Amino acid sequence: MAVIITNASVLNSEGQPERMDVEIKNGIIAGIAEAGSLKAAGQEVIEAEGKLLIPGLIDMHVHLREPGFEHKETIETGSRSAAKGGFTTIACMPNTKPVTDSPEVVSLVLGKAREAGLVKVLPYAAITKNELGEELTDFAALKEAGAIGFTDDGVGVQSAQMMKDAMKRAAALNMPVIAHCEDNTLVEGAPVAEGAFAEKYGLKGIPNESEAIHVGRDILLAEATGVHYHVCHVSTEQSIRLIRLGKQIGVKVTAEVCPHHLLLSEEDIPGPDTNWKMNPPLRSRRDVEACIEALLDGTIDMIVTDHAPHSAEEKAKGMLLSPFGIVGFETAFPLLYTAFVATGQWELPLLVKRMTEDPARVFGLNAGVLKAGAPADLTLIDLDTEREVNPDDFATKGRNTPFAGWKLKGWPVATWVDGRQVWSAGDMESKKDEAGLSAD
Numbered sequence: 001m002a003v004i005i006t007n008a009s010v011l012n013s014e015g016q017p018e019r020m021d022v023e024i025k026n027g028i029i030a031g032i033a034e035a036g037s038l039k040a041a042g043q044e045v046i047e048a049e050g051k052l053l054i055p056g057l058i059d060m061h062v063h064l065r066e067p068g069f070e071h072k073e074t075i076e077t078g079s080r081s082a083a084k085g086g087f088t089t090i091a092c093m094p095n096t097k098p099v100t101d102s103p104e105v106v107s108l109v110l111g112k113a114r115e116a117g118l119v120k121v122l123p124y125a126a127i128t129k130n131e132l133g134e135e136l137t138d139f140a141a142l143k144e145a146g147a148i149g150f151t152d153d154g155v156g157v158q159s160a161q162m163m164k165d166a167m168k169r170a171a172a173l174n175m176p177v178i179a180h181c182e183d184n185t186l187v188e189g190a191p192v193a194e195g196a197f198a199e200k201y202g203l204k205g206i207p208n209e210s211e212a213i214h215v216g217r218d219i220l221l222a223e224a225t226g227v228h229y230h231v232c233h234v235s236t237e238q239s240i241r242l243i244r245l246g247k248q249i250g251v252k253v254t255a256e257v258c259p260h261h262l263l264l265s266e267e268d269i270p271g272p273d274t275n276w277k278m279n280p281p282l283r284s285r286r287d288v289e290a291c292i293e294a295l296l297d298g299t300i301d302m303i304v305t306d307h308a309p310h311s312a313e314e315k316a317k318g319m320l321l322s323p324f325g326i327v328g329f330e331t332a333f334p335l336l337y338t339a340f341v342a343t344g345q346w347e348l349p350l351l352v353k354r355m356t357e358d359p360a361r362v363f364g365l366n367a368g369v370l371k372a373g374a375p376a377d378l379t380l381i382d383l384d385t386e387r388e389v390n391p392d393d394f395a396t397k398g399r400n401t402p403f404a405g406w407k408l409k410g411w412p413v414a415t416w417v418d419g420r421q422v423w424s425a426g427d428m429e430s431k432k433d434e435a436g437l438s439a440d
């Protein structure tokens, strides 16, 4: 049976919102037509008047913590959090326990994701065994098992030779290498970036070069090997300069940036609060401006959350000993919508594109577009209602966010994956009930 989402605001090819009906059938977008024109007897109808309907959001950098760290998150809780944040496809990092460095762990992740039955989960596999940087994993077997790319995210691959070998192998398999860029010799246990905050609290600072030195090295290695090289969570002006040059000279380099690196600088850290500790760290205002400019001009291809849940106990260990990372799914779209689109700085279609079409294009996914024949991965958003970020309401197990109390607009209210509604907000539910309709 078909489901009609009626009177939704859909961005047309010129990026203008138009009132439309969207028909979902057999998991596919069966049709898009003028508002009110698709309703027919015997069909389920979802009233979406005044709401924005976009392709389901895609997040190519997330940590789901299973296997091994289920106290932080499970594939089920992470998937639910993603669905609530409007995401329909997420790519999970291999820094689990055991590390996703064998076909067995890839299969386990895919199995758990299927059981959860919420969003599409694409696993990355590790570049090196146990992410120790010593021995390459079996790329062919990992690809065969369903891994979509190789990364040691959480740590940088310290050896240039190891990275070059990895890139050669990945290129031969037509697979991307996704890099957490960090030179450990330049970091030495510092919890925050170099800058005013580190100075004020007498902390060692993480310098910008620790990231950019790997970006530069790896762009040269990508040029030499021909691999698709993707830079994780870009946070520095210097990295951006190098990526821009790499793209100019035709190296297959792509990049991502996180909402927090577009919104916050080290000057904003209110005090020794570990909800502000993440890797890469919050940098200077100048770096933030460079990230924004690079996202707008396409040097940075996409937005990712780097959703990194940790338990309250772990985050209570103080600035030096607590783990790096903040949660991201449930605040990403509202944060960026409120800060950049509602203020008139960015066009809405640009934000949507960087979270849908662009990641799909870069990673070759059949997703990210709202058109007839595409999978019915869809997100409905309420652009008007303002609500405070309340970590106690999160679906993720993590409460570690620096955005608690922020007043935001642009909250997702319903999410469909392959035509199945995997999440809806309370008020959407009641509207359906009043109309005596159900979306399933």
Ligand SMILES: NC(=O)N[C@@H](CC(=O)O)C(=O)O
Pocket: 063, 095, 153, 154, 155, 180, 277, 278, 279, 280, 306, 308, 309, 323, 324, 325, 326
């Ligand atoms: N980003 C973080 O601060 N933490 C990530 C690791 C990572 O993505 O580098 C984590 O796994 O907790």
Ligand SMILES: [Zn+2]
Pocket: 153, 154, 155, 180, 232, 233, 279, 280
């Ligand atoms: Zn990382």
